[in-house]
Amino acid sequence: MIVGAVAHDTRSRLLDTAVKLFSEHGVEGTSLQMIADELGITKAAVYYHFKTKDAIADEIVTPLLAELNPIVEEASARRTRGAQIDHALAGFVDLIVRRRALVGLMIRDPGILRAAGRTSRSPTVAEVRAKLYMMFVGPDPTPTDMITVHILTRGLALAGGDPEYADVDDETLRHHLLEAGRRLLGRPRRRT
Amino acid sequence: MIVGAVAHDTRSRLLDTAVKLFSEHGVEGTSLQMIADELGITKAAVYYHFKTKDAIADEIVTPLLAELNPIVEEASARRTRGAQIDHALAGFVDLIVRRRALVGLMIRDPGILRAAGRTSRSPTVAEVRAKLYMMFVGPDPTPTDMITVHILTRGLALAGGDPEYADVDDETLRHHLLEAGRRLLGRPRRRT
DNA sequence: GTCTATATTCTGATAGAC
DNA sequence: GTCTATCAGAATATAGAC
Numbered sequence: 115m116i117v118g119a120v121a122h123d124t125r126s127r128l129l130d131t132a133v134k135l136f137s138e139h140g141v142e143g144t145s146l147q148m149i150a151d152e153l154g155i156t157k158a159a160v161y162y163h164f165k166t167k168d169a170i171a172d173e174i175v176t177p178l179l180a181e182l183n184p185i186v187e188e189a190s191a192r193r194t195r196g197a198q199i200d201h202a203l204a205g206f207v208d209l210i211v212r213r214r215a216l217v218g219l220m221i222r223d224p225g226i227l228r229a230a231g232r233t234s235r236s237p238t239v240a241e242v243r244a245k246l247y248m249m250f251v252g253p254d255p256t257p258t259d260m261i262t263v264h265i266l267t268r269g270l271a272l273a274g275g276d277p278e279y280a281d282v283d284d285e286t287l288r289h290h291l292l293e294a295g296r297r298l299l300g301r302p303r304r305r306t
Numbered sequence: 307m308i309v310g311a312v313a314h315d316t317r318s319r320l321l322d323t324a325v326k327l328f329s330e331h332g333v334e335g336t337s338l339q340m341i342a343d344e345l346g347i348t349k350a351a352v353y354y355h356f357k358t359k360d361a362i363a364d365e366i367v368t369p370l371l372a373e374l375n376p377i378v379e380e381a382s383a384r385r386t387r388g389a390q391i392d393h394a395l396a397g398f399v400d401l402i403v404r405r406r407a408l409v410g411l412m413i414r415d416p417g418i419l420r421a422a423g424r425t426s427r428s429p430t431v432a433e434v435r436a437k438l439y440m441m442f443v444g445p446d447p448t449p450t451d452m453i454t455v456h457i458l459t460r461g462l463a464l465a466g467g468d469p470e471y472a473d474v475d476d477e478t479l480r481h482h483l484l485e486a487g488r489r490l491l492g493r494p495r496r497r498t
Numbered sequence: 499g500t501c502t503a504t505a506t507t508c509t510g511a512t513a514g515a516c
Numbered sequence: 517g518t519c520t521a522t523c524a525g526a527a528t529a530t531a532g533a534c
Contacts, residue, residue: 124517124518138416139332139334139416139417140331140332140333140334140335140415140417141332141335142331142332142334142335142336143332143333143334143335143417144334145508145509145510146509146510146511147508147509147510155517155518155519156518156519156520157509157510157511158511158512158513158518158519158520158521159517159518159519161510161511161512162517162518163517165511166510166511167510221464222414222415223332223414224330224331225331225332225335257474257478257482258482258485261465261471261479261482261483261486262482262485262486262489264461264464264465264468264470265461265462265464265465265483265486266461268460268461268464268465269456269457269458269460269461269462269464270457270461272413272456272457272460272461272464273453273456273457273460276456278456279453282449286449287453290449290450290453290454291453291457293450293454294453294454294457294490297454297489297490297492298486298489298490300489316499316500337526337527337528338527338528338529339526339527339528347499347500347501348500348501348502349527349528349529350500350501350502350503350529350530350531351499351500351501353528353529353530354499354500355499357529358528358529359528
């Protein structure tokens, strides 16, 4: 599905519905029957679009990784540590805001990564995550650095994807997440 | 189960096992069969200790709320805003460290609260959480305040409960979580 | 306190008609 | 592209023996 467009075809609606139900019940707690019911189709119709439940999980995870990876790569090309951190943080926050529930889902539910990993050979989350973390902490991180980044990434993703902020506009949410992120990383305040 | 003691009786071992499996697979993704298998007993034996799966969830959630509630109450009795924040933060972090996986589980998995809520009439999580948030932000919070506290509580709970830090000792973990928390809340550094 | 055995419902998944 | 029908296996839960 492309930018901001509303999903019309069944396949896209199916993925949106899956994300919603996965968020509420977890991947392993969501049955294909639940997805089918929510869409008003039968289980067999779901199987027409995806061969297995794992394939649905993979189709959700893989595009997200495909978006995060270049952000991290671009960040590592920056010359100063400060610029690297700024780019990685801005990119990560932007992804959270644009995908809302999705990034939070991947961090909350280990089941979606297990499921996606069973059918796909796309780059693992662990890989991309390790690179993202290194952007934030630099080489030779202290234990404090590592824990701070854990808190940062998890906190941002979960808060940004929270239903409570579902109707906060992108611009506002992005601003607040960035502010909090910069504070945690000890970066100076930015002129908005 | 009492402080630091190892669970010997089946009921306590059952609860420990449930927390572990709930964390990995989500409450709705964990079957009583999985719990029974992990314990080396039969499903029927599990039913002897708990009437339903919801009852297990409730027995996990309720004691945690019983620990968090007085912390928030005590904090609100402090006179200065600074002392209130310090007390609430120290208490919250202490709970995360002592219970590790548990606090993170409650934040990650909506299913455990749904399940617990079905069998129990104990004070709701929403209630206690609202009070905790108010301790951190004070009256008349700005949207920025609210989002910051969201990031703080979720980040601390998830990072503290992460398996990666399972063998970091309590003292160290508590120190790092407190540092990050104080930074996010804009509190001055403390002499350790 | 744990077991076997059983009833019932639901799961993921497939085959084949429209 | 969606349907009905069907499968083997696993789910929650109960009854009753040891």
